[in-house]
Amino acid sequence: MALLRISSPHTQRAGHRTSWVMQMVILATLPGIAVQTWLFGWGTLINVMIASIAALLCEAAILSIRRRSVAFFLKDYSALLTAVLLGVALPPTVPWWVTVTAVSFAIIFAKQLYGGLGNNPFNPAMVGYAIVLVSFPVPMSQWLGVQSIVASGESLSFLQSLQAIFHHLPNIDGYTMATPLDGFKNKDLVDSATAFQTIEALQSASINSWLWVNMAYLVGGVGLLWLRIITWHTPVAVLGALLIMAGVFHLFDMSNTATPLFHLTTGAAMFGAFFIATDPVSSCTSNRGKLIYGAGIGILIYIIRTWGGYPDGVAFAVLLMNFSAPLIDYYTQPRTYGHKKAKKGLKIGEDN
Amino acid sequence: MQTPQIFSFHGGIHPEENKAQSLQLPLGRPRLPSELILPLGQHIGQSSRPLVKVGDHVLKGETIAINNGFLSSCLHAPTSGTITAIEERAIAHPSGLNDLCLILEPDGKEEWTTLNPLTEWQSNDKTDVLAYLAKMGIVGMGGAGFPTQVKLQGAHKNALKYFIVNAAECEPYITADDMLIREKTQELISGIEILQHLVNADQVVIGIEDNKPTAIASLNALLSEQNSPIQVAVVPTKYPSGGEKQLIQLLTGEEVPSGQYPADIGVLCQNVGTCVAVHDAIHYGKPLISRFTTLTGDALKAPQNVDVLLGTPVAHLLEYAESQHNNLHRLVMGGPMMGYTLDSAAVPIVKTSNCILAATKKELPPPAPEQACIRCGMCEQACPANLLPQQLLWFSKSQEHEKAEHYNLFDCIECGACSYVCPSSIPLVQYYRHTKSAIREAREANIKADLAKQRFEARKARQDAEAAEREAKRLARQKATPAKSTTSKAAPSPSKAAPTPAAPISDEAKKLKVDVVIGKTKLKKAQKLLLEAQENEHLEDIKTLQLQVTEQETQLALLEEQLSKLTPVAAPVQTTPSAQSKPAVNDELKKAKIDVALIGVKLKKLNKQLEETPDDQELKGKITNFEIDLKAAQATVDKLGSASTASTAPKAAISDDLKKLKIDTAIAKAAVKKVEKALQKAEEIQAPEVDAIRQQLKEAQQRADELEKALANPQSTDAKTVSTPAQNSPDADAEKKRKIDLAIAKAGIKKAEKNITLLKEQGKNDAEITASEWPKKLTEAQEKLAALEKESTPAITPKVEAAVPANADADKKRKIDLAIAKAGIKKAEKNIALLKEQGKNEAEITESEWPKKLAEAQEKLSALEATDGNTTQKATQELPESKTDSATNDLANKIKKQKIAAAKAQINKLTKRLDNEPEVADSIQQEIAATRQKQEDAEALLAQLTHSKETTQENH
Structure with a gap:
């Protein structure tokens, strides 16, 4: 009778492995992917496929170089999740090499070079996104014009999407259009009310399509909350901070700012709040820390959107808060059982 | 009876309860095993001291081992039989190590020893009752095995607000307490009353999880029947609500401050098993010789609770519960969350064994391979101590012990909730245990290092003092030596006696x-x-x-x-x-x-x-x-x-x-x-x-x-x-x-003197010995010396008469003698001073001996000086200039000699440095060369000087 000798506890919660967590997050993006496909054609799905293949290849290559078990680590689905998040974040008609660049940079530099899963200080998907956004601004700003497509019912066919991504779609300009955020950003000196009336991207069709996208990601996010994969702290803090910022500034300057609702339902607000900011590895650990971290992201999103050089700022906001996450962690330790107050900072020797 | 308010604690998990299996069968009573193994350390603290020897026949309930110190307990024979051995056996301990055990072979008669119940416990002094409980070997039966009387004494530290009876039994699988409450409700209540009498708390609360409805019902029925003030607090099922700190928080809303005990906030916790044992001891006089234990797990065909004698081997119980050996994959003593695996089934049941979990591979599968921590925070949400397990893991892995401590690692109760929920299958508790022990070791090492440092510093100070003393002595000697050489030269002249062979x-x-x-x-x-x-x-x-x-x-x-x-x-x-x-x-x-x-x-x-x-x-x-x-x-x-x-x-x-x-x-x-x-x-x-x-x-x-x-x-x-x-x-x-011979004699004197001083340094009593023995030798040697000196002089005298240079030599000798005498005086003075320092009594001895010597030496000195004066007078009469010349030369000589010595010392120092710092070797070597040159120059000068002196002496 060879008895197993291990230390307690001897039992574990069945089924809830890391791969399960990753799978659930990928599944939670499905509503968003569906809506995006419905609105922008097959481009998003093709992007996700390209990204996934590139991510798995990169991960496998680096793992074998690092002499790690390739199969064991690929099965944790973390590379796939990064790929899916990047795939849905990139514009649907972005050339394939942009996607590959973004994904390989995310996997190789932002993740594996730091030591792989669990050791990356920055959100890999957002690092990849930021790299291509800075490097290739033109293809990265070509979102399809939803209004005309939906209105005319002539969404890009699968072949057209493929052509746009892998070759060159000659009449692509006929399909692309500024996003609402883009449109609002470039309204120049026109005041808000006129902008919403005159600029094509700010017409209700366009805005509504982005509302649908955000709603879909909200649904997925709520699903993650229900599964207890994420806690409410980060998304609530992100959206709350964005809402408050937009609300306060809208109150002060009605004519030049957009409504809080506009900010919450356009761009990557929901996607960022539920899928990007909640990346556990690069965010804060304690609940209080998550609140501060999320609020920081929300504030930064508003600041970048309003006064920055880019129409949307989720990627940069998340990356900036990734920087400060360790610091926030040090100052947001929870109060441990039996202690009068929580410890702060790293003053060794202090006790309470 | 009011329902007490129930609070909540952070985190916690809901593992599968698995409690139903062992409640299917009624309480079992296994037959006697062939031998009972009774470890001497079944409790926290010192192991018990055996009272029996191999071959002794003991009766059931007889004390076979007695408490060994304050934090210890007694051990009693669980049945009548013979002690067959006292030896090392495998015991139920996480370490898997052996420990000393008494082996009892039952005779099957179950003959009880005379039982002395403490019937008048209510009127007896409370300390007497506590002593009685100690004698009965009662320890906490929840898990730690803390001697109950010690815990009860500690409860008086503060005014006791709550007496909590822990019946939560939050670990999956275990139903021993549940069964105990069902079977012995009356005894439990009675035991609680005895304990309440002893500690006199404001409130008595039984904390029980809501997954034991039968037990709760029987408790409530009995309490309402007796109209007892004891409350039953039903807490929601959540692991680890049975943890002492968590149960206190659940029932009182208060937290036990970190590093303190429940008694510090006026709370006392006792396990239900302990309460029943107290009842049995007080009312029946029965010591703690048996307990309720759950036998469960899928490897057992008949899982059940048993009332088992302490010392029963686990194998015996597994057999009783129809274990299927082929399916048995992991044998756990305790629950699946905090129990520990057993290496063999030969280990015995002890006072704290509440469960034997014989699990199949399917039931408790081997842990999945550890994956990277993704800081998902599930552990944090589950931690009942509100720690940040993922951060603690990070610090544990990187061995940042200070940070781990800062993140309150020592508040971890090792409940295993974090490991249970970890999606990456990280054995977090194991990491924490390791880090905790590493920190403890480091602390101990620190304490040791501090002690060593203190010792080293004290020693260094002592050494420095000694070195300074030696240096002073050396300087004194150095001063004395040149003088000696001059006096020794002068010595022969006064005694111009006839030469002896x-x-x-x-x-x-x-x-x-x-x-x-x-x-x-x-x-x-x-x-x-x-x-x-x-x-x-x-x-x-x-x-x-x-x-x-x-x-x-x-x-x-x-x-x-x-x-x-x-x-x-x-x-x-x-x-x-x-x-x-x-x-x-x-x-x-x-x-x-x-x-x-x-x-x-x-x-x-x-x-x-x-x-x-x-x-x-x-x-x-x-x-x-x-x-x-x-x-x-x-x-x-x-x-x-x-x-x-x-x-x-x-x-x-x-x-x-x-x-x-x-x-x-x-x-x-x-x-x-x-x-x-x-x-x-x-x-x-x-x-x-x-x-x-x-x-x-x-x-x-x-x-x-x-x-x-x-x-x-x-x-x-x-x-x-x-x-x-x-x-x-x-x-x-x-x-x-x-x-x-002369020189030898002088050396003898020195030895004797040295010995005397040594003895004196050793203490007062020795001083007497000193007075008796060595001084004699000293005086003998001195006499010898004097004789030799006398003898030696004639040999030189002819030469003194023959030539002037010889005269100069004699002069030198005289001077040396003079110096010796002076040194002798100094020594004597020093010794006197030393003796005086040593105390008053010796002062008398001092007065008797050394002053005499001093006086003698002084006399000698004066005599020598007189002769010296005479000879020098003679010399001066003849050659007044040369005298002064030689005097100046002497002085110059001395100076030169000192310089040479200094140069040598310098060279030594430099060579030492050279050894230590090879990188600056060149410059040091140059320095050495320079100093050597200096030394040589000085030596040459000295030679010249002495030579000139000699020649001047010769000339005259």
């Missing part, structure tokens, strides 16, 4: 020489042994042998020093005849003598240092160097001495043998030097053959010494034989002998 060599010197030889052989032996030990790597032997060797070395050095002291004192007398003809040789001789003295002093110092730090290789090397220097210097002294004697004999041919011997000596010396160099090199590169080389060096030295000795002997004999035609030479030889 050569005096026999004193016993002291003989002894000394024999001692040196013996010491050398001993040293050699010890070194050989050391070498062997080093070759065979017997570490402990090496240490002791090293000590022996160093001891021998110091002893030898001391002896040699004493011998060398004899030689320089004797040498000047030897050389006197040569001074007439060859002052240059005389100068050289003087120099050599100075060298000998200097090196001797340094050697002594180093040896002492070595004694304190026996491992210092550098020091050893230096010592050997010095020893060699000393030998060389001595050799030169000898050579010069003999050369001068030989030269006094006109046309004395040096024999061939002598030549050969000299050549041999030179070769041997060269060999010594070579080996020495090799040794230095070896030491520099830390070569392993250092010791071998050292050994070689020793041997070479010895050879050189022997040759020198041989050289010295034939020289003297030669001198004797060759110089027979010369009129002076036989006289000179006899004189030499006499002088040697």
Whole structure:
């Protein structure tokens, strides 16, 4: 009778492995992917496929170089999740090499070079996104014009999407259009009310399509909350901070700012709040820390959107808060059982 | 009966309960096993002390082991039978180690010993009741096994607000408490009442999880029937609500402060099992000899609760519960969350064993491979202590112990909730346990290091003080030595008595020489042994042998020093005849003598240092160097001495043998030097053959010494034989002998004096011994010395009369004597002071002895001074200028000598630095060269000075 000798506890919660967590997050993006496909054609799905293949290849290559078990680590689905998040974040008609660049940079530099899963200080998907956004601004700003497509019912066919991504779609300009955020950003000196009336991207069709996208990601996010994969702290803090910022500034300057609702339902607000900011590895650990971290992201999103050089700022906001996450962690330790107050900072020797 | 308010605690998990299996069957009572294994340490604290011996027959309930100290407990025979062994057996412990156990073979009669229930517990003194509980071997049966009487005593620290009875039983699988409450409700309540009587708490609350409805119902029924003030608090099922701290938080809303005990906030927790045991002890007089244990797990066909005797082997119970050995994959004592695996089923049930979980592979599968922490925070949400497990894991893995402590690692209760929920299958608790023990070890090591540091500092201070004292003594001696040499020269003049034949060599010197030889052989032996030990790597032997060797070395050095002291004192007398003809040789001789003295002093110092730090290789090397220097210097002294004697004999041919011997000596010396160099090199590169080389060096030295000795002997004999035609030479030889005796006698005196001081330092009582023995020897030696001095003078007197330079020599001698006398006075004064310091009583002794000596010495001094005055007067009458000249020359000499010494010291220092800092070697070597140059210059100057002095003396 060879008895197993291990230390307690001897039992574990069945089924809830890391791969399960990753799978659930990928599944939670499905509503968003569906809506995006419905609105922008097959481009998003093709992007996700390209990204996934590139991510798995990169991960496998680096793992074998690092002499790690390739199969064991690929099965944790973390590379796939990064790929899916990047795939849905990139514009649907972005050339394939942009996607590959973004994904390989995310996997190789932002993740594996730091030591792989669990050791990356920055959100890999957002690092990849930021790299291509800075490097290739033109293809990265070509979102399809939803209004005309939906209105005319002539969404890009699968072949057209493929052509746009892998070759060159000659009449692509006929399909692309500024996003609402883009449109609002470039309204120049026109005041808000006129902008919403005159600029094509700010017409209700366009805005509504982005509302649908955000709603879909909200649904997925709520699903993650229900599964207890994420806690409410980060998304609530992100959206709350964005809402408050937009609300306060809208109150002060009605004519030049957009409504809080506009900010919450356009761009990557929901996607960022539920899928990007909640990346556990690069965010804060304690609940209080998550609140501060999320609020920081929300504030930064508003600041970048309003006064920055880019129409949307989720990627940069998340990356900036990734920087400060360790610091926030040090100052947001929870109060441990039996202690009068929580410890702060790293003053060794202090006790309470 | 009111329903108490229920609070909540952070985190917690809901693992599958798995409690139903073991409640299907009624309480089982397994038959007696073939033997009962009773570990002596079934509780926290000191193991019990056995009261029985092998072969004793014991009755059921008889005390077989008694408490061993305050935090300990008693042990009783669970049944009647025979003690068959007291031996190490495997016990139920996470470490899997063995422990001392009493082995009891039941006789099957179940014969009870006389039971003495404490019927009047209500009227008895509470401390008596506590003592009774201790006698009954009651310990906490929840898990830790804390002796109950100690816990109850501790409960009185603060006013007790809550007495909580822990019936939560939050671990999955375990139903022993549930069954106990169902079976022994009345006993439980009664036990609680007894304990409440003892501690007198404001509220008594039974905390029980809501997954035990039957137990709750029976408790409530009985309590309402009795109209008891005891409350039943039903808490929601959530692991780890049965943890003491968590249950306290659930029932009172208060937290036990970190690092404190529940008693500090006025709470006492007792397990239901303990309460029942207390009842049994008080009302029936039954000691703790059995307990309820759950036998469960899929590997058992008949999982159930059993009332089992302590010491029953687990294997017996598994058999009773129809274990399927093929399916048994993991055997856990305790629950699946905090229990520990057992290596074998041979371990016994002890007072704290609440469950045996015989799990199949499917039931408790081996843990999945550990994946990277993704900081998902599930552990944080589950932690009942509100820690940040993911951060603690990070710090544990990176061994950042301070940060881990800062993140309150020691507040972790190791409940395992974090590991349970971890999606990456990280054995978090294991990491924390490891880090905790690492921190504890580091703390202990720190404490040890602090102690060592304190000891080291104290020792260093002591050493410094000793060194300062030694330095002061050395300085005093240095002052005394030149004076001595002058007085010794002056000594012969006052007693111009008739010459006496050569005096026999004193016993002291003989002894000394024999001692040196013996010491050398001993040293050699010890070194050989050391070498062997080093070759065979017997570490402990090496240490002791090293000590022996160093001891021998110091002893030898001391002896040699004493011998060398004899030689320089004797040498000047030897050389006197040569001074007439060859002052240059005389100068050289003087120099050599100075060298000998200097090196001797340094050697002594180093040896002492070595004694304190026996491992210092550098020091050893230096010592050997010095020893060699000393030998060389001595050799030169000898050579010069003999050369001068030989030269006094006109046309004395040096024999061939002598030549050969000299050549041999030179070769041997060269060999010594070579080996020495090799040794230095070896030491520099830390070569392993250092010791071998050292050994070689020793041997070479010895050879050189022997040759020198041989050289010295034939020289003297030669001198004797060759110089027979010369009129002076036989006289000179006899004189030499006499002088040697003189020196030996002086050395004897010194020894005696030293011994006296040593004894005095040792304490008061010794002072009496001192007074009785050594002083006698001292006086004897002094007498001898005086006699010798008398004898020696006539040998010189003719020369004094014959020539003026001889007169100058005598003058010198006188001066030396004068200095010796002065030194004697100083010593006596010092001794007096020392004695005075030691205390009042000795002051009397002091008054009796030393003052006398002092007075004597003073008288001597005055006499010497008088004679000195006379002779100098004579001299001044004849040559008033030369007197002053020589005086100035003396002064200059002294100064030069000191300078030389300083230069030498400088060189030594520099070489030491050179050893330590090889990178600045060049500059240091330059410095050394410069200093050597200086030293040489000074020596040359000194030679000139002495030479001029001699010539001036000769001239007059």
